[in-house]
Amino acid sequence: MTTTTWAITDDVAGWVVVVTAVLLVAAIGLLVHELSSRRQRSWLIFASGVLAAACVALATVRPVVVEARANLVGPRVAILVDQSRRMKLRDGAGTRLDRAQQAVRRVIEHYAGARTTVMGFSEGPLEPLSLGPESALPSRGSRSDLSAAVRDLAGVAGERPRAVVVVSDGRFSRPLGDMPDPALREAIGALGVPVHAVSVTDDTPDDASIRSVRAAGVAVAHQPLAVTVEVGCAGELDCSRVPVRIRELRDGVPPADLATGVAEIKDGVGTVELEITLDRAGGRVLEFSIDAPSGDAIPENDSRHMTFVVARDRIRLLHLAGRPTYDVRALRRWLKSDESVDVVAFFILRDSDGDEPGAPSFELALIHFPVDELFTEHLRSFDAVILQDIDAVRYRLTSYLAGLTAYVQLGGGLIMVGGPSSFAGGNYAGTEIDAILPVEQPQDDKAFDSKPFVPRYTEAGHAAEVTRPIRELLGDSLPEMVGTNFLGQPRPGAIVLLEHPELQVAGKSMPVLALGEAGDGRTIALSVDSTHRLAFSPMAATVAGRAYGALWDGLLGWLMRDPRYEAARVEVVGECIEGEGDTTLRVTRLPGMRGKLELTLAPLTQAASDPLVREIPGDSVEPVEIRVPGLKAGGYTAKARIGEAPPSRHDFACERGGAAWTDSRPDRPRLDAIARVTGGNSVGLDGIDELPLPDATRVAAQREVAPVAPPWVWTLAAAVLLGVHWVARRNSGLL
Helix, strand or coil, rough: CCCEEEEEECCCCCCHHHHHHHHHHHHHHHHEEEEEECCCCEEEHHHHHHHHHHHHHHHHEEEEEEEEEEEECCCCEEEEECCCCHHHHCCCCEEEEHHHHHHHHHHHHCCCCEEEEEEEEECCCCECCCCCCCCCCCCCCCCCCCCCHHHHHHHHCCCCCEEEEEEECCCCCCCCCCCCCHHHHHHCCCCCCCCCEEECCCCCCCEEEEEEEEEEEEEEEEEEEEEEEEEECCCCCCEECCCCEEEECCEEEEEEEEEEEEECCCCEEEEEEEEECCCCCEEEEEEEEEEECCCCCHHHCEEEEEEEEEEECCCCEEEEEECCCCCHHHHHHHHHHCCCCCEEECCCEECCCCCCCCCCCCCEECCCHHHHHHHHHHHHHHHHEEEECCCCCCCCCCCHHHHHHHHHHHHCEEEEECCCCCCHHHCCCHHHHHCCEEEECCCCCCCEEEEECCCCCCHHHHHCCCCCHCCCCCCCCCCCCEECCCCCCCCCCCCEEEEEEEEEECEEEEEEEEEEEEEEEEEEHHHHCCCHHHHHHCCCCHHCCCHHHHHHHHHHHHHCCCCHHHCCCEEEECCCCCCCCCCCEEEEEEECCCCCCEEEEEEEECCCCEEEEEEEECCCCEEEEEEECCCEEEEEEEEEEEEECCCEEEEEEEEECCCHHCCCCCHHHHHHHHHHHHHCCCECCHHHHHHHCCCCEEEEEEEEEEEECCHHHHHHHHHHHHHHHHHHHHCCCCC
16 A cells, blocks of 8 residues: 655754744734735735745755555554452353453454454553463452553553453452543543453352451450451342351461351441450461351352451560569569569468468468469460469469460460479479470479589570570570479470480480470470579679570560561461462571571361471571462461571461452443443453454555755745745835
């Protein structure tokens, strides 16, 4: 195809053309004004003047004739297909993503004469897609951001498309569904071309789901938190009242029921506000579920698993001691001096050894010891319990040990401090508490050794962050301790930080300080009652007694999962979604931690199952990413152990569909509005053949440029016409 057009020569700048045009118009205007003010008018003067000025202008811009031979090619059409995770919702025998793939193939066939480009959008950048005969559309992301997709498409270098075809169910995160036409046009009209819409489904499924979960403020341990659960009901379901339940998933124990309620559904939506109290700080995995009515077509969105990060305002401790020793007083004084700790302390000033429990003179304390209230009504309000040299039988604790054990397994902390009436000497051997302590207890008459000794660090003690503060003050030296309880072997998974230099257990040094985990909680066993010597002794004086606070700050910090005393930080990279590839866990070592990395991953369920264990050798300080395949929906706990240091823990939730599955309704009106404001068409799968084909794109193959006349011709014509104009003006008396 050959076309002929006029143009200005290429070596004339644009501003020259503008100035020339302005001067030409001004010259003609002045000539008209001059002739109109005289009675005698001469058309020769006007014509010669105008032609002379025009010839001067043409001599300046030098017009050319452009002859182009061009080929017509098919227009470029961009196909944007929704890849959000929502598109994996079931629709008939397949999924919406299957229907989208079918629609894309039909659009490509319909635009067989065009140059089609298929790109997927969700959240993040556009991704080019290639659909082979056997390939399938992948899904990604939880949002469908069409506004960002159109903006990214407009920013791509090269030829712009002549039309855009969007394949989706219309449930976009952007643009919003209630936007007025001008705002909607601005949101998706960056290309300035028609946007056609293909709806993959118009059928609303019979589905009840959890639409959203909103918390009022930040979750703080021991403080009530208001949570609003929004429930949606679509289709023909009869769901005027939908029960809602919130549970907390915990390690190795049954889930804890936190709250229940009923959502009153009106116009397809209902909300219920529930109050929950989370007693433990850190990442807590909560399960939100509804009892959907019969006929629910998509049961996968009837529950959600979410991770709540719980902060701690203050540490609440219960300190129980059997007698007022120097160690008891030192610990109580230190706890009271810490503004971040709320401590409730009870210890007996003196008692009558001959009295039986329950006798009037049995308990001679300043105030009544409310053992029943503490262990039945208020135990959950404490972050940890410290049992220090207190006899379980004498002070009527035996009937509450099962409850204390359950408290620890549900996330509480427990420290047992040594003394003649502690561990086996306090009748704890063989009880429920015995099973959760990090060390075994001998069940013989030999419970306490009064011989002085100096504890020594184990390999784990040298590596653990728990002991780092005291090691920075005293190095490897420790003061002499006066006596110790006899302890047995460490239990599986326990970490021994201090050991006895002489006493042996099964051929190994006897533990003095050991850390362990029990269910969802942590426990510490300290076999000595002389840690006050870290505050009052010749060695303590060299560091102004600060070693005592350094030891107990580390122990309490580890018990409360303070990140300062963990060996590593574990986090999930991105989202954990069932059925969407591998879940990536990133483990970052804290400065100074050396040794092999061992990651253990287990579900937060009561059922016994073999945990996944991955070992990474070496001492690399760079973060390590570990890919875990095939995680199902639910809660998980990941424990990272660096060398001999105590493990660090991270609980997280894995969802089946996440936020993308909360609303299964298609939104055809939004697709219709997008097509209307951009001049496109909105069709279903059966109307793809009705989509208009844009005009062909013209591609120039050859271009010839020739001047209309040589520059001297325009100059000569201008000179001649100026002469004629001068003579005409002279004869008419204008000169």
